Amino acid sequence: MSDDVKELLGRANAQRREEEKPRREARYIYGGEARPSSTVGAATPRPNRRVTRRRFSTFNTILGLFGVAMIIVLYVNNILTINQLAGDVGKLQARLDAIQNVNASLRAEITRRSSWERIGRTATEQLGLVFPKEQPLGFTIDESTLRKVTNR
Numbered sequence: 340m341s342d343d344v345k346e347l348l349g350r351a352n353a354q355r356r357e358e359e360k361p362r363r364e365a366r367y368i369y370g371g372e373a374r375p376s377s378t379v380g381a382a383t384p385r386p387n388r389r390v391t392r393r394r395f396s397t398f399n400t401i402l403g404l405f406g407v408a409m410i411i412v413l414y415v416n417n418i419l420t421i422n423q424l425a426g427d428v429g430k431l432q433a434r435l436d437a438i439q440n441v442n443a444s445l446r447a448e449i450t451r452r453s454s455w456e457r458i459g460r461t462a463t464e465q466l467g468l469v470f471p472k473e474q475p476l477g478f479t480i481d482e483s484t485l486r487k488v489t490n491r
Contacts, residue, residue: 451457462468 459470463470
């Protein structure tokens, strides 16, 4: 390798070693002088204040209460919606029953009015028709005659 590359590698290694060295951290006490930190990276308590750790975070508590409130609101909304839909189903069921009753009465009326006795009575009284005295005779048709009639 060339001398320039070796020099650059040497600088990089020296810089990396410098970064890996533990740094001294100056800690100040109220009204006092700087004291060096005993360990690097460890969270040491400050000697002038007592460290207290919170058991619950205020933000997390408020967030939890908000979540519970949202769940309660959604649950109550669900109950109200179900009650409204049940009422609508009841109204529609009553309407269906009424329509089915009207349909049944209309079917009975159709059956009554389409009976052969009533039709025969109406035909003789109002239209002056009479029942035949003798039975109608049967007759046969040739297929050639039928073709002539249908081909016209």
